[in-house]
Amino acid sequence: MEKRHFIAHGYFTLWVLLLSLIPLASYWWVMPTPDSLHGQLYLISSLGYYGLLLTIAALVFSPLASTAWTRPLYVLLLTLWLLYLLIDAATFNLYLFHVDWIMLEMFVMDFEGLGLPNAVIFAAIAVAIMVGAGCWWLSRKAYHITTQHALRAQPLFWVAGAMLILFAVNSSLNIWADKYHRQEVSYIAPYLPVYRPATSSKHAATLARMLPSLLPATYGTMDRAAIQEKSVVRYPLEPLQCEAPSQPSxxxxxxxxxxxxxxxxxxxxxxxxxxxxxxxxxxxxxxxxxxxxxxxxxxxxxxxxxxxxxxxxxxxxxxxxxxxxxxxxxxxxxxxxxxxxxxxxxxxxxxxxxxxxxxxxxxxxxxxxxxxxxxxxxxxxxxxxxxxxxxxxxxxxxxxxxxxxxxxxxxxxxxxxxxxxxxxxxxxxxxxxxxxxxxxxxxxxxxxxxxxxxxxxxxxxxxxxxxxxxxxxxxxxxxxxxxxxxxxxxxxxxxxxxxxxxxxxxxxxxxxxxxxxxxxxxxxxxxxxxxxxxxxxxxxxxxxxxxxxxxxxxxxxxxxxxxxxxxxxxxxxxxxxxxxxxxxxxxxxxxxxxxxxxxxxxxxxxxxxxxxxx
Missing domain, CATH: 3.40.720.10 (Alkaline Phosphatase, subunit A)
Structure with a gap:
């Protein structure tokens, strides 16, 4: 792959990240405003989570940038990402829940059951077309500018480094908040889409020892159990002893x-x-x-x-x-x-x-x-x-x-x-x-x-x-x-x-x-x-x-x-x-x-x- 193709690929990803801030800002708008330094820092550093996601995507799919035939596939991928954020933001602002796999399955299998008016459907189609066209234009623009003006790769590495630092800050805060039940931080996570922050009890104490002023080893006021999503169950606890009545109903x-x-x-x-x-x-x-x-x-x-x-x-x-x-x-x-x-x-x-x-x-x-x-x-x-x-x-x-x-x-x-x-x-x-x-x-x-x-x-x-x-x-x-x-x-x-x-x-x-x-x-x-x-x-x-x-x-x-x-x-x-x-x-x-x-x-x-x- 030519170096200029890789650089253009990176700048296109960066511009999509900047566009992602528009729907992401809508989640910040509806969530309660953080009233602590920890909460504010956690919310700001969440940008590193999404930045790292797109950085990884850019690296994994970088081979697609090598030919004119495969570049549209990456454009389509990032278009779907932006559309997901827009759909999820609209859903969350209305119903206060995120679109997940089950919701997407319902959208495909039981669209009418969602009760959406036709006007919303037509609007969604129009937005999808505009987002797709916009991403295609940005992709072409990135390759054009890179060819004409010889854009350097160094700014991309600076951005990727900044995203990694923000991600590390965000993960550290979440590990600490999860361990010590710090509600001023933990309440933010459910407001963010496709958000699965890191948790690690064994590292929380280490973080508290390293940064006692910023991340003290003190528990918050909310006592709540971790949300269970997968488990191995034992059901029933013992064999049931049931005898059918002589006159069953x-x-x-x-x-x-x-x-x-x-x-x-x-x-x-x-x-x-x-x-x-x-x-x-x-x-x-x-x-x-x-x-x-x-x-x-x-x-x-x-x-x-x-x-x-x-x-x-x-x-x-x-x-x-x-x-x-x-x-x-x-x-x-x-x-x-x-x-x-x-x-x-x-x-x-x-x-x-x-x-x-x-x-x-x-x-x-x-x-x-x-x-x-x-x-x-x-x-x-x-x-x-x-x-x-x-x-x-x-x-x-x-x-x-x-x-x-x-x-x-x-x-x-x-x-x-x-x-x-x-x-x-x-x-x-x-x-x-x-x-x-x-x-x-x-x-x-x-x-x-x-x-x-x-x-x-x-x-x-x-x-x-x-x-x-x-x-x-x-x-x-x-x-x-x-x-x-x-x-x-x-x-x-x-x-x-x-x-x-x-x-x-x-x-x-x-x-x-x-x-x-x-x-x-x-x-x-x-x-x-x-x-x-x-x-x-x-x-x-x-x-x-x-x-x-x-x-x-x-x-x-x-x-x-x-x-x-x-x-x-x-x-x-x-x-x-x-x-x-x-x-x-x-x-x-x-x-x-x-x-x-x-x-x-x-x-x-x-x-x-x-x-x-x-």
Missing amino acids: SIILLVVESWQAAALNPEVMPNVTRFSQKATRFEQHISGGSATIPGLFSLFYGLHASYYPAFRATPAANPSEFTETLTDQGVDVRAFTNSNLDRFSMRRLIFPRMPNSHFYHAKTDAAVVNQFVQQHQQTTTKPHFDFVFLTSSHSPYKYPEDFARFTPLPSVKGGYAFNKQADSTPYKNDYHNSLFYVDYLLGKILDQLEKSGALENSWVIVTGDHAEEFNENDAGFWGHGSNFTRWQTHTPLLVHAPGQKVARHEHKASSHQDIVPTLMQEALGCKTAREAYSTGANLFDLPNNRSLVMSSYYNNAYWIEGTVLDRSTGKQYAWGDIKNTRPVLDKTKLHQLQDEERRFFKDTESRALLSGKH
Whole structure:
């Protein structure tokens, strides 16, 4: 390769790094301003992290600079980098979570489900074209200037050296902050995209000894465990002892997508409200998280949703003990949904032994319900477990025109993306119309169960995977997956026991993870202590005080008696009001919850591997 080609390659990379500062600055804009020297230095030195990433990329892909045919590949690579930053910055500014691999997969596989208006799509395409054209022009300009003016390589080495120094400073600060729980530094990391800073407990003490004035060996005020992303689990802790009852009951689990608890009322959902008159209604029910995957995981495992990444890594070895017990007892296990459960390993985790003939997949909720009713009419006296998942109430909220009961409606679906403080009325009307339609479909199922006499010998559970927010806290949050307040995690739960005739109300806090141990004990005759396979409680014997773990797309949070502690940001707020950032948090119960969360890890070595301190 000619030297001038390498130099031009380097200058093009440098210019892209400078362009990267534009979207990166938007993260700094939304994050709380560092109020300490450590925080300010950490934020500034984070530039070295991204600078080093691009420097490494330039070195690794330097062979592409050798020919005119391969240079466009490097231009494309850096164009994708800039586009990722722009997309992630826009997403983070709106929802306060980063785009990761799962989100990109959803973007490709379920674009409509994200609820983005067409205007955003066209704008994104236009931006992509402009960024690509701009990068191509910069690449050509770099080669032209280098040829015409003989630019020297020395400034590039100075920049690379500066990036390395900044990276070393940033890594040292993060190692120290991680070891000594320094919240004034650690709170910054979750705001930065594709950011995986270095941690090393064994080097933290060395840094503290070398720089005692700058990095003192003193602990911060926040006591929090490291976020676990991968683990080796031991589940269950002991073999389950379950004996099928002499007269087994069927179980029907009806799950509604994005179902806010406040929407269960006679005006929006008359059929389900009528059904609640012969069921137990849990007034303070909390999902396993603010997104579908943690909601369904906690629902079928009876575990804190933070276990999901570890279980997903080895789904064949750790299927749901609930559905395994159902199958072992000869119960027909069936699923009815228009959602592809193959994604995110959910089907392998929840229904590993379900034959394809028992997985009823349709394109619409109406077809799903029709399939259920048809199959139920043909069902014999053999006990069965039916999972029905209806998704019309997921943004962009689908329903026939005849169900547009609530008006006015938004002129542009998802228009709040342009104004986070927009009037929520039309958007919530649109959402309520979809629930009105879902209620009609659920009514068909409930009518079938009642007419067939199935309610006399069936457990019927009706709940949501999570809730849906419409800026109720005036904090600019919409949809789900962006926080852990009641507006995104408080979903209805109705439980009808076999033969139940009268309504009951439970006001103690319940959770998705309570459903599995309840059914295991009450319906499947399991005598093994629920702590061996679940972190939940029996719904009919709930504790007075409650601690839970909830999850989202990318992070987890602790819920302790109405106080939320976000494990990624360290942010603490009241479950009912995200603006109340100083609620009391019982640290003793926090530690107990942390111990409970580690219950199904195999051993200390596995936990160390999970946290990256190995």
